[in-house]
Amino acid sequence: MFPRARAFVFWLMVLALVVPSGALRAESGAGPAPLPEPPVTVPAAGMGTLHDALQLARADQADHPAAIAGFQRLAWEFGTPLYIYDRATIIGQARLVKEAFGARFPRLKLFYAAKANTSLAVMSLLRQQGLGMETISGGEIIAALRLGVPGPDILFTSSSKSPWEIELALREGVLLNLDSLDELAQVEVTAARLGTTARVSFRVNPGVDPHTIHQINTGISESKFGLHLAGGAALAAYRRALRLRHVQVVGLHCHIGSQITDPEGYVLAAGKVLEFARELKEQLGLQLAFIDLGGGIGIPYHDGETVMTPADLAAALQPIWQKGIARLGYEPTLWLEPGRFFVAPAGFLLTRVNSVKTTPVKTFINVDAGFNTLVRPAMYQAYHRVRVIGPKNRVVKADLAGNVCETGDILAADRMLPRPQPGDLAVILDAGAYGFAMASEYNSRPLPAEVLVDGDEVEVIRGRGRPDDLFRHQRIPGSW
């Protein structure tokens, strides 16, 4: 677009956005003021679907007319910042895991780690793929129940379960994955009070380092998670559980970390837990219904990067599994609970450029998202690809800077990007996992909207937060 036309478009956009939050039509529900005509070119029929636009951005073709038209349409209809999920990608990722493991592990049960993206529409899609739900809180259990997932298909793993969460899980027949002896005692007492039997597994800490980001490296011995295999804590927990009247021990669980890109850690952990299962059989006479090797399957976040695929992982695990079950003398069901792998590549965070500024040190592209919208870069120094939507001219080295009032709010550092104009769009890739799920209202910015794209159809799956939401539970003492 010519600079003048672009400026005109921008000011029209500004005008549209100063209309109170009802300006965002589709998710607003009741009666927003009528909007002026779209300030951007509405995509011509046959130019490509919204799904195509998303895939073009992935393929670094955000200058393609179909990509430009698709993202402009999404921004116009739903506003920014906007989380966009591609239905076909979620289903495709689920199939990859099902096929890779299904081919090698006839006794297999897959779960979705709902923490990665707890939007009901996303959870529901994965449920339709036949997955159980791995949950981490009472809220996630309730989300799964709302979708009609029966208790036995829900696994509740947390290293710190509150009494009400334990009671909820027991009332609903949810399987409790325990992390301490205190928790075991609380489960026994609560189950006795409710007149029920708790089905439990223990999360063990195998002391394995999968070499991932420190904050999500959970299987190392210094992490807060699990009962350690080393030193006998895990064995002691099983021994004690077997003596309790209201607890039935059914499984063994470990989760060594997230964004794992190499099978080595899994193979080490699998070897250790299979060996431990043999100890449980020999020393306690316990036969397990399942062994859960957790989630953690990583994805490539960089262009041109190749990482372990589910097929690579299944192939690497099969020999150690076969050897382990031969020694065990029976075959437990293999459980897996990935989160990120299913949803990360399906997610796109669309954001609008507010301003571009060159300082004596560097150029900042200031956008309307920040670490309140996507915390991974600030929290984990995580890398996300960024595409500026539009022609690839005037490439500059720049930081994509968020709108949070903190120096550390940089969504992408030192990237070679086409220098955008205020009002232009940029999209952040692989934002479907630990994106919206970790978003906050910090700096008093309402939460973004989420939409689901299916071909050329698009639906709001979570309406945009409104300024009123910021105040909904607040009281000024004495004023009411």
Ligand SMILES: Cc1ncc(COP(=O)(O)O)c(C=O)c1O
């Ligand atoms: C117990 C447990 N299972 C599964 C997952 C999912 O991990 P990912 O999203 O890396 O697959 C996590 C993530 O933290 C977890 O803590």
